[in-house]
Amino acid sequence: MIRTTYPPPREDAPLVVFDFDHTLYDGDSGSHLFAWLIRRNPLRVLAALLATPVLGPMVAFLPTRRWGISGYAWIGSFGLHAARDFDRVIDRYVARHREQIAARLLPVALEVFARHRAQGDRVVVATGAPPELARAILSFVAHEDVPVVGTAVGPRLGAVIATRHCHNEEKVRMLRERGYAGIEMAYSDSSADLPLLLAAREPVVVNPKRSRVEFFRRALPPGTPILNWGCRDRAGEPPRPS
Structure with missing residues (x-):
């Protein structure tokens, strides 16, 4: 892997925020992690199957999504007792699935990501994933030094669950708490990130679900780009040749 040295961003440089799942990564990285955690143990698989009639609808419904995700995280991480233990399991998962994970990183997205860094912009990733x-996935492409704001996790009842979900309006609050205010550009696929996109001077929708395209056109300023960066089952205009 060729390491690129990027100029340190100035304090007054434009702030550019990228979502991670379905924006830089083709899929839901957290779901892939928790599915692997659950599949490692037949009892966890059984527990997940029994809990899905309750947890599945909770994940699908925005106000209860945090609790649904935390339920699956609890099942998958039972036996872990600290966030650092969970981080070690994450690193093990990433190392064991390096090729499959690397194949999900979207080349067009990474090109845009690197271009902002090369320009000296302040780039940050804000994600609902841990x-x-x-960070571990971005290390594949030499971007592990980019700040990441994500879902906080902590111990609960013999496992690790989400204690603060970096999602919807909470994502914007978590960014501001860490000093990331005055967003110049924001890239995201998700209607749950509408607060983030509205907070940006230049929102860009990438890889949206086909059913949400009209929603974005109504909710965001006229002319907001709606692009596809390589997610085949998603909507958006293909990138123009550079």
């Missing part, structure tokens, strides 16, 4: 997971 931050250690995004």
Whole structure:
């Protein structure tokens, strides 16, 4: 892997925020992690199957999504007792699935990501996934030094669950708490990130679900780009040749 040295961003440089799942990564990285955690043990598989009639609808419904995800995280991480233990499991998962994970990183997205860094912009990743997971995956492409704001996890009842979900309006609050205010550009696929996109001077929708395209056109300023960066089952205009 060729390491690129990027100029350190100036304090007054434009702030550019990237979502991670379905934006830089083709899929839901957290779901892939928790599915692997659950599949490692037949009892966890059984527990997940029994809990899915309750947890599945909770994940699908925005106000209860944090609790649904935490339920699956609890099942998958039972036996872990600290966030650092969970981080070590994440690193093990990433190392064992390096080729499959690397294949999900979207080349067009990474090109845009690197271009912003080369320009000296302040680039940050804001994701609903655990931050250690995004950092470990970004290390494949020499971007592990980029700040990541993600879902906080902590111990609960013999496992590790999400204690603060970096999602929807909470994502914007978590960014501001860490000093990332005055967003110049934001890239995301998700209607749950509408607060983030509205907070940006230049929102860019990438890889949206086909059913959400009209929603974005109504909710965001006229002319907001709606692009596809390589997710085949998603909508958006293909990138123009550079």
